[in-house]
Amino acid sequence: MRATYIKEKVETLVMGTKLISVTDMCSYKFCKRGLYLKKVLGFREPLKPVMLLGSIRHKVYDDANNKEEELVKQVTSDLNRQEIVQMFSNAYNAILNKSVYNFTPQLESLEMDKNEVTEQMCETVSLQSQNRADEIISFSSKEKLFGQELWEKLTPKILSELRISSDKLRLKGIVDRIEVHGNEYVPVEIKTGKAPFEGVWPDHRLQLSAYAMLLNEKFKVKIKEALVKYVKTDQTRQIVMNPFMEHEVTTAVNDVFNLIEQKDIPDFCGKSYCSICSFGDEYEKHLVKKTAAY
Ligand SMILES: [Zn+2]
Numbered sequence: 461m462r463a464t465y466i467k468e469k470v471e472t473l474v475m476g477t478k479l480i481s482v483t484d485m486c487s488y489k490f491c492k493r494g495l496y497l498k499k500v501l502g503f504r505e506p507l508k509p510v511m512l513l514g515s516i517r518h519k520v521y522d523d524a525n526n527k528e529e530e531l532v533k534q535v536t537s538d539l540n541r542q543e544i545v546q547m548f549s550n551a552y553n554a555i556l557n558k559s560v561y562n563f564t565p566q567l568e569s570l571e572m573d574k575n576e577v578t579e580q581m582c583e584t585v586s587l588q589s590q591n592r593a594d595e596i597i598s599f600s601s602k603e604k605l606f607g608q609e610l611w612e613k614l615t616p617k618i619l620s621e622l623r624i625s626s627d628k629l630r631l632k633g634i635v636d637r638i639e640v641h642g643n644e645y646v647p648v649e650i651k652t653g654k655a656p657f658e659g660v661w662p663d664h665r666l667q668l669s670a671y672a673m674l675l676n677e678k679f680k681v682k683i684k685e686a687l688v689k690y691v692k693t694d695q696t697r698q699i700v701m702n703p704f705m706e707h708e709v710t711t712a713v714n715d716v717f718n719l720i721e722q723k724d725i726p727d728f729c730g731k732s733y734c735s736i737c738s739f740g741d742e743y744e745k746h747l748v749k750k751t752a753a754y
Contacts, residue, residue: 482633482670491729494736503747525620532611552589624674645669655690669705
């Protein structure tokens with residue numbers, strides 16, 4: 461058994477773990493054992509409804525963002541607020557329906573009903589569309605700009621699903637959204653879980669600090685702040701960057717590389733809500749090998 465683990469570990473290293481993902485770095489903070497089973501032994505949790513909903517949601521926001529230029533150019537002086545909000549809402553809904561439809565095979569494999577999923581996601585998607593429409597309306601009325609000119613001058617513009625990596629930081633990741641205000645870049649993460657009483661959860665802070673460092677390097681700018689949007693309760697929380705957070709990220713990256721080189725499977729994390737540790741030593745029965753279709 462042990463020999464197999466070592467062989468697989470060597471293969472993983474040969475295949476290249478030079479860059480770790482920001483997600484893996486955050487998983488390390490949550491459960492070392494879980495990350496070890498994933499990174500070193502190549503196990504995955506079988507696809508679960510919550511993961512699938514997350515993938516659909518990402519696709520919706522990315523597609524909606526890609527459609528933004530077309531929508532903004534249709535904002536003319538003869539439309540009232542309600543008509544503009546409705547235009548955004550219709551577009552986002554059409555994207556939601558299409559995204560859910562495109563995930564049919566995965567939804568069917570989990571016996572999830574397409575209509576129920578659409579209905580479940582409809583409220584947050586519609587809230588997102590309204591928020592974005594309002595931002596654009598407010599910019600348009602302040603600057604007295606419409607159509608093509610509005611699109612050219614619109615601030616902030618949104619970059620979505622930006623893939624980013626750094627050999628120096630030994631990190632890679634995909635940033636959900638980046639608000640671009642002139643030369644200022646603000647990474648934004650959309651979270652569906654509940655918001656803490658104040659501020660953001662520690663793993664969200666770590667994740668956004670890592671994105672900020674990656675963006676610093678890519679755009680040669682200093683990222684000053686990041687935002688977490690807790691969509692369920694429609695709350696936006698700000699994170700102000702500081703050197704301590706950079707230190708926290710560098711340390712976490714080192715810790716992950718040390719973990720990968722470790723020979724033994726780490727002990728259970730002790731969290732009652734950790735699904736991987738809840739499988740105990742029989743994790744092989746409950747997890748699937750890397751080749752799973754997601
Ligand atoms: Zn655990």
